Amino acid sequence: MKTKIISAIIISSLLATSPISALAAGGGVPGQNFINSWDENEDGRVTLAEMQEKRGNIFLSFDSDDNGILDADEYIYFDEARANDMANKNIGQTNKKAGSPMTLEANDLDGDGQVSREEFLENAKSFFEQKDTNGDGEITANDFGNSYN
Ligand SMILES: [Ca+2]
Ligand SMILES: [Ca+2]
Ligand SMILES: [Ca+2]
Numbered sequence: 001m002k003t004k005i006i007s008a009i010i011i012s013s014l015l016a017t018s019p020i021s022a023l024a025a026g027g028g029v030p031g032q033n034f035i036n037s038w039d040e041n042e043d044g045r046v047t048l049a050e051m052q053e054k055r056g057n058i059f060l061s062f063d064s065d066d067n068g069i070l071d072a073d074e075y076i077y078f079d080e081a082r083a084n085d086m087a088n089k090n091i092g093q094t095n096k097k098a099g100s101p102m103t104l105e106a107n108d109l110d111g112d113g114q115v116s117r118e119e120f121l122e123n124a125k126s127f128f129e130q131k132d133t134n135g136d137g138e139i140t141a142n143d144f145g146n147s148y149n
Helices: 001-011 019-025 030-040 048-062 072-088 116-133
Strands: none
Touching: 030 048, 048 072, 048 116
């Protein structure tokens, strides 16, 4: 249980994923932080498969009792890990709640107060589509504004 939480915190460092934090901390290339966070094979593009794989790993880390559901108690650790991660990166608190794709509220698709693995992966799709602004099926710097086009 303890190691599980520690590994969860490590994985949370991969989680600087909310749109606002990606833009705020990105510096040069638009969306660079976002892409770095999710681009498993480091080809500069984020696919839905990569996003779902990573989300699956994140889910496992925080599902302390391995029952395939993140309940409100488990979400407390998840929320804390994300908050700590943002604090470490000096990202403001503006995006802690509103607009985060990782919150319980955002992922509890059936509204039963907990998030199943299916919900968590399913919700990756709408998040992905939201970020893939040009709709070509992968998220690249081109989807984050056009200053480099
Ligand atoms: Ca659980
Ligand atoms: Ca649910
Ligand atoms: Ca795209």
